[in-house]
Amino acid sequence: MITVDFYTTLRVELKTRQLKMSSNEIDVLQLLEKCEEKISKKFLHKLFDRDGKLIPGTMILVNGKNILHLKSTKTLVHANDIVSLFPPGGGG
Amino acid sequence: MKIFDDIFSRNVAFWKEKKQSILSESSILVAGMGGLGCVVAEILVRAGIGKLIIIDKKKIDKPDLNRQILYTIDNLNQYKVEAACRKLSSIHGLTTIIPLNISIQAKNFYKILTQYQFDGIADCLDNYESRFALEKLLLSDTFLVHGGVQEDYGQITTITRESIRLNDIYRGMENAKNFISISPQIVFCIGSLMADEILKNLWGEPALINQLLVVELSDFSFSKIKLSPLL
Numbered sequence: 001m002i003t004v005d006f007y008t009t010l011r012v013e014l015k016t017r018q019l020k021m022s023s024n025e026i027d028v029l030q031l032l033e034k035c036e037e038k039i040s041k042k043f044l045h046k047l048f049d050r051d052g053k054l055i056p057g058t059m060i061l062v063n064g065k066n067i068l069h070l071k072s073t074k075t076l077v078h079a080n081d082i083v084s085l086f087p088p089g090g091g092g
Numbered sequence: 093m094k095i096f097d098d099i100f101s102r103n104v105a106f107w108k109e110k111k112q113s114i115l116s117e118s119s120i121l122v123a124g125m126g127g128l129g130c131v132v133a134e135i136l137v138r139a140g141i142g143k144l145i146i147i148d149k150k151k152i153d154k155p156d157l158n159r160q161i162l163y164t165i166d167n168l169n170q171y172k173v174e175a176a177c178r179k180l181s182s183i184h185g186l187t188t189i190i191p192l193n194i195s196i197q198a199k200n201f202y203k204i205l206t207q208y209q210f211d212g213i214a215d216c217l218d219n220y221e222s223r224f225a226l227e228k229l230l231l232s233d234t235f236l237v238h239g240g241v242q243e244d245y246g247q248i249t250t251i252t253r254e255s256i257r258l259n260d261i262y263r264g265m266e267n268a269k270n271f272i273s274i275s276p277q278i279v280f281c282i283g284s285l286m287a288d289e290i291l292k293n294l295w296g297e298p299a300l301i302n303q304l305l306v307v308e309l310s311d312f313s314f315s316k317i318k319l320s321p322l323l
Contacts, residue, residue, distance in 0.1 A: 005315070008245040012310050056266035064256075064302075064320040068263045084317050086306070088262070089242035089282075091272040092128045092218035 002026075002077055004035055007086030014041050028060065029073035031083065047085070048073070057087050099184050100140045111295050112140055116186075118294050119143035121210040123196060123226050125172040126150075127159040127274065128239050129216035131283025132290070134161060136187075137180050139291060143188040144180065145208050148172040149195040159279040196222040205229060212293055214286060215239065215251075215258070219267040224259045227251055235293045237300075239286040244275050244309040246282035249319065250289055250300045256321040261304070278309055 004019040011017055019035055047058050060067045061084040067075045104112045122133050125148035152167045167175040173191035180189050213236040217223050227236055236251040292298050304317040
């Protein structure tokens, strides 16, 4: 199972803390599309712009690494991987 | 010694004299004297830290008063480091406070900071550009405790030379273009947790290296995300 954890505003807006997704190898974008289907709520527009780029202020980690250091939305995830989604707090 | 005993007696009763002694000989650089900086600095002074170097370039503005606990309406338009220095010095007078009215982005920032020694850094800044510049101050024997807040959530981690860096965690993040909404209670909460992690670091017991602690008041959850340093 792949674990998808929702944090901060995404958790509140989607009323979802965590999803367990059964899937073989899949890329991040495809995984998140499956998550949308599973909870029947659209949220990709909160993460990506129309060109599919991450919206500044949004962060996606795969096993604790920012996907911008990996292959962005094409990063492959596998069983037992953990995907963390959130806009972190930017103020001080 | 009597003053030391009386003022810090509740601390010592909990964490014992050895740890109190370490604090009295330690110094922390607090970068940003906004919401988080005020809470972190006040707790460190009350804990008995020996020296605080506080940095901020801004003056106190009305919207600061919902969360910046060292300031009141009487401090409007004063420089934050000056008002903070007065308040922090008045608590018990046993902590040396060094106010630096400079910007992290100033060209001579690193040159000025080389004049000071500190054991750790509190990142209480409000933008990523300054945070990435601040972590360049890290030496092999220092640590940085990072905090960030927004609305009713926030996050904390400890950065060292060997751990993942802020620039790795927050790659691609841009500074907020608009006013950031922040509740007072999350600032007190994250600031308190930052101060606790700073004490832990000073005592050689850091809890958040390569771990991002995310705190959400909406459901009172504390979540630790394991971070992976880049190879």
